[in-house]
Amino acid sequence: MIVAVAAFGPYLMNGVRTEQVVVYGSLLAGLPFLASRLRFDGWYACVLGLWAFLAFSAMISPDGPVIPGRFLPGSMLSGVDNYLYPLAALLLVSCWLATGYTRLDLLDAVCAAFVTLVAGNGIIAFSGLFVNPVGWLQKFWGYGPATLETTVAVRAFSNGRLTGIFAQPAEAGIACALALFAALYLFARPGRDRPVLLGLVATPVFVGGVLSASKMFLLIGIPLALWQAVRQGRRLRRVLVIAAMAGLFRLVLTQVDVPRWRGAWMLSALFSRGDGGDVVEKYTAGRLGSNGASGMVFDYVLATRPWFGYGAGGLAVSYDSSWVEVVIVGGVLGVVLFALVLAVLAGTWLAGRPARSGPQRPFATSVLIMSVAATAGLPAFTANRVALFTWIFLALLLLVGDGPPGGPRKAAGKPLGKTGPLGRAF
Numbered sequence: 001m002i003v004a005v006a007a008f009g010p011y012l013m014n015g016v017r018t019e020q021v022v023v024y025g026s027l028l029a030g031l032p033f034l035a036s037r038l039r040f041d042g043w044y045a046c047v048l049g050l051w052a053f054l055a056f057s058a059m060i061s062p063d064g065p066v067i068p069g070r071f072l073p074g075s076m077l078s079g080v081d082n083y084l085y086p087l088a089a090l091l092l093v094s095c096w097l098a099t100g101y102t103r104l105d106l107l108d109a110v111c112a113a114f115v116t117l118v119a120g121n122g123i124i125a126f127s128g129l130f131v132n133p134v135g136w137l138q139k140f141w142g143y144g145p146a147t148l149e150t151t152v153a154v155r156a157f158s159n160g161r162l163t164g165i166f167a168q169p170a171e172a173g174i175a176c177a178l179a180l181f182a183a184l185y186l187f188a189r190p191g192r193d194r195p196v197l198l199g200l201v202a203t204p205v206f207v208g209g210v211l212s213a214s215k216m217f218l219l220i221g222i223p224l225a226l227w228q229a230v231r232q233g234r235r236l237r238r239v240l241v242i243a244a245m246a247g248l249f250r251l252v253l254t255q256v257d258v259p260r261w262r263g264a265w266m267l268s269a270l271f272s273r274g275d276g277g278d279v280v281e282k283y284t285a286g287r288l289g290s291n292g293a294s295g296m297v298f299d300y301v302l303a304t305r306p307w308f309g310y311g312a313g314g315l316a317v318s319y320d321s322s323w324v325e326v327v328i329v330g331g332v333l334g335v336v337l338f339a340l341v342l343a344v345l346a347g348t349w350l351a352g353r354p355a356r357s358g359p360q361r362p363f364a365t366s367v368l369i370m371s372v373a374a375t376a377g378l379p380a381f382t383a384n385r386v387a388l389f390t391w392i393f394l395a396l397l398l399l400v401g402d403g404p405p406g407g408p409r410k411a412a413g414k415p416l417g418k419t420g421p422l423g424r425a426f
Contacts, residue, residue, distance in 0.1 A: 129259045213263050338381075
């Protein structure tokens with residue numbers, strides 16, 4: 001599971017993460033041997049082609065602001081990576097399938113690794129109640145020294161939002177939501193109902209999501225996880241076991257001197273009644289709404305380079321949503337292409353991929369809704385770390401069919417670690 005572990009690794013140098021080295025390195029090592037065996041279903045090829053077109057149009061578009069002084073140019077290298085990385089993730093899944101793995105084997109393996117890692121991150125976030133994590137987590141947030149001026153995670157920590165290795169609360173929240181969905185699929189589906197294991201892994205994941213105070217997790221992830229749980233069997237047994245474990249966890253906490261969580265005020269503000277202000281501004285932290293920063297960027301791009309945007313380099317502003325990112329990078333063309341990608345993903349779900357019933361269906365629904373909803377508060381399809389798993393889950397749940405991906409399934413029914421070099425890399 002090297003790819004999954006690498007996604008939670010530190011920065012190796014400025015702008016270079018462990019996951020980038022492993023993902024791109026795996027592709028460079030495996031593609032020469034597997035290129036002739038790669039097979040793409042129609043939906044898979046459609047998404048891959050649309051995203052390739054979006055990436056190509058962003059990279060050939062000239063960058064640099066038209067009106068000097070209003071906004072500064074962004075990083076071309078980071079922008080190129082943002083749009084090549086989803087292509088790499090999709091090709092990586094196809095390479096894994098080309099080695100003979102079945103879709104369901106891969107899905108189980110990715111879910112198990114991801115849930116374990118996010119649960120571990122929840123424990124790391126919880127430790128932030130006792131110690132200041134900035135010193136030993138700064139290499140996970142960026143390569144340079146982590147300060148209030150340079151790192152979002154440090155500013156979040158100063159407000160009591162504990163994110164673990166994730167640099168932004170929104171990333172942590174989306175990761176925790178996806179991990180809850182994956183845990184329910186692993187340990188709550190018919191024929192594999194393991195409520196004790198579900199409680200053991202879901203507790204740190206849930207704690208990590210709450211401590212991040214992410215609106216994505218609290219307002220979208222938790223309701224979707226509850227809905228997914230209701231769709232599974234043996235609900236009463238599962239509720240009783242999890243409730244007993246929650247009570248035991250609460251009992252243990254009463255024996256430990258847990259410091260007061262400084263971020264509790266954010267939960268109170270989030271769920272309190274409005275004070276007459278703009279609801280959109282409240283739940284987007286002022287990014288959207290009548291005077292939101294994102295609206296200013298939209299207006300600027302549409303007034304200067306509306307059709308093709310500023311290219312992969314973009315502008316030196318915070319990309320607070322996928323839509324802000326694509327309008328800056330690709331203009332109206334970028335927005336249309338990105339909307340088409342989402343439309344194709346929705347179309348695969350409507351077509352019943354992978355099936356109209358069964359435990360994968362609610363899992364796929366939760367992941368798709370979460371991914372699309374997250375575009376309003378974070379570039380969920382290009383964000384560090386979390387985008388890799390977003391694309392892997394969408395590919396395995398919606399884009400890959402159950403038929404042979406090309407060539408015999410020589411690894412079917414065998415442990416994932418016993419096949420080919422690319423399988424060991426995963």
